[in-house]
Amino acid sequence: MQSMSSEYVVELRNCTKIFPGVVALDKMQLAVKPGEILGLIGENGAGKSTLIKVLTGVHKPDEGEIYVNGQKQTFKNPNESAAAGIACVYQELNMEKQLSITDNIFINKWIKGPGGLLDYKTMHEKAKDVMSSLGQDVDPTQAAGTFGMGIQQMIEIAKAVLIDAKTIIMDEPTSSLGEKEVEQLMVTCRKLRDNGVGIVFVSHKLEELFELCDRVTVIRDGQYVDTRDIKDWDNDSLIAAMVGRTLDNLFPKEFGTKGAVALKAEHLVEGGVLDDVSFEAYRGQILGFAGLVGAGRTETMRAIFGADTLDSGKIFIDGKEVRIKSPSQAIQAGIAFLTEDRKGQGLVLAESIRNNLILANMKGFCNGPFLNQKRILERGRENIESLRIKTPSIDEIVGQLSGGNQQKVVIGKWVNTDAEIFIFDEPTRGIDVGAKIEVYNVMNRLVKQGKCVIMVSSEMPEILGMSDRVIVMRGGRIMATVDRDSKHFNQESLMKAAWGGTLDD
Template identity: 75%
Template sequence: MSEYVVELKGITKRFPGVVALKNMNLSVKPGEILGLIGENGAGKSTLIKVLTGVYQAEEGEIYVNGQKQKFRDPNDSAAAGIACVYQELNIEKLLSVTDNIFINKWIRGKGGLLDYPAMNEKAREVMASLGIDIDPSKLAGTFGMGVQQMIEIAKAILIDAKMIIMDEPTSSLGEKEVELLMTICRKLKAKGISIIFISHKLEELFELCDRVTVMRDGEHIWTKQTEDTDSDDLVKAMVGRCVDQLFVKIDTQQGDCALRVENINSAGVLHDVSFEAYKGQILGFSGLVGAGRTELMRAVFGADPIDSGKIFLHGKDVKIKSPKQAIRHKIAFLTEDRKGQGLILGQSVQMNLILANMAGFCKGPFIDDKKVCQTGDHNCSSLRIKTPSQYEVVRQLSGGNQQKVVIGKWINCDADIYIFDEPTRGIDVGAKVEVYNVMNELIKEGKCVIMISSEMPEILGMSDRVIVMREGRIMATVDRESEYFNQEAIMKAAWGGKIDE
């Protein structure tokens, strides 16, 4: 019997112009939670797809319980007991929970008809084992991200998976949902199910994982027991250099008020919201999931209507009823949903980089190809976008590099006000520093930066001023010099308390 439930030896996978995996080795023990970490573009996504049969490696071998395997497609991988919960969940929201769990694994009764009573009962049983008590006949889309993620895990349990890959599983979850997921992972481990846990949140790896494997540039760097390493060790191995200071906040001079919002109300979501944002500063928005931060910025950007209230830009009362008008007013909005709202996935990196300012790249009625190419090369270099070329289709890039393309797109607008909604979600430590450097460059140029973030260290590390929201209302505004500029006070406000008490 092999020591490992899954083992990869010398895996190499090439694409035109790039070697995504180079002699990659990986081993997972039965009932082990193995952390997998690496910069965006390190090859993690390619590794997942090789393990799940989506890609076939040109070189190397895969073993499951000591038996050599050849995965021609995802069905072969599933039959061997390997399942994956992707960062972008594979949920059909207009189908029931039961349909999602049993898709392609139907239980049939007499005459070959689907036996829904039996499937509903089994679905209820599997979800209950994960701590979720729901009616599985309801549509999957009626439930939140936490439940939808458990549906994916239930699908893995149903095929009697020996190993489950979890790709950035906490990136879209609230605090309580993360706690539930951690509990579920430990339960699965206790049952002997192995987990590959991919995360950019180092604290999650130390809390949950037995060992950690680091990848860089498609290669295995090292694997260590979690107790034998620390954050600095991981970061150095991952990025190939020391990141001495993650939050590279710089001191700048506060300029004039760039944006003033007065008493915005919107469809029961926003309630008398007022705030000011200044040139040369980063204004952070903090709060729990569902606090209304994104909804507020969508209203400012004209993506959602407002019932009442006023918006002032540089002291002038303006009406913004669409994103097109907002862009004309030199407002940029880097949305949280990069794939759904930030990019055209079927277009090239180059095309996506100029999408928000096409007119600025024209010479007369025609696109200025030379300027477009020069800008693309500059963006790829300055933002460290890992791509074979600027002509590569964006869909082929890793999630973090797609995020960098979104950032580049808006930088090319030369806006006055930049709204960053969860700008480092799903981005590795090294890339985060690059994003923070972009923010610093913007405020050095006298731009106004508004940052929505659910990561408290990021809020405290980068903001000049923090606004805390709860249930569509502003609960507190805290300056960096204030005695209340700390995690405890901000979280107290997020839960509804008064921080001066």
């Protein structure tokens, strides 16, 4: 890295940060030029969050230096980092939804008029100006919570612009935005860059990096790997740098032996949600469910799992009709359901990995009335090894793990039941390429054991990469069922069905 520091607005040099049992950053480097968008990418657990927290004064590095415009800095807290011109727009927005846009933008930075009263006239004007400079024509007196995620994010960016931040870190900024909002965000990022702001853009989505960034820095296992101009990267080289190995095959599909029908749904109806849904899922296969958001895929799975109530219809497991009125009955019937929302429904974040792994099958780990700790420990260690959960110990609190590792704990929890039918709802949402492959390998193993796997996914390459058969839904109905060897087993046909078109034979 060049020694001429002042060509960078922010520079990290050889920063190390150690937490008990984990080296989170190991001689980490990062350098951001004024007026550039620097992509930052790495797998879950690579150290991106820790790096951001070091830059924003949340964590103090154990070794190494931070330079801002060539001046060495030591941040004791986030206020000092902000005063030096570094701002961060976090993935989980830091928003007081009941307060107005103006209040959110000026919180702790109030403008006071004569007599020490808050000068709302000036603040509203400035808030309106800064929002319109970001392409948002909004009324700043309105409560922030009345606007969508895209505008709420612009309010966060407005705070950074207002303190005249010279470096803005965007942490997975597109993860909860729609397509139009993502376009608007990209326009805003380019505008900020043209005004000389350095942007660190953290993303899992490779296509965003190629569309937006000038350079990309890759980190892995807490260490700096490489920085190159965007034209010197391609998908394959980025992925190889991220995971430390080439992934010749992003979807390591293995084929099981197609067995009997494990799950059969007949004429499922739920008012306004599901309209006469019938399908069969076989042992030894992955059945993919594709469709646009709101097509009814998750609702179908929730109804089968007893989380939502059906108005009519029948469900058969291994040829026998079952009446499932609750998730506990579904678990008894041998169904496992990995929900899309792992934090809200999949895990107890304040509990250890050890306890989360037995949540769905406590009975199976009991000797009489007591939990068999020896068996729990043995099985937990097996899960950690086979799922490659990155953790200092089995007693680590799940909330401390990265998103990808949390997802693996959810999978471990269900693998530890006696389930025969596994429903994966968006199993790889928000996790990186390396963790995705491990999730696919779990599916492969289940299929090889003759289990039945159902996968709901909005990612078409994932559906095509891993499914043996695909069902396409739209508006609570099944539009098409396509086998892997069909001429319609391609993105164009599946999208056509998802948009309501019919597929010819």
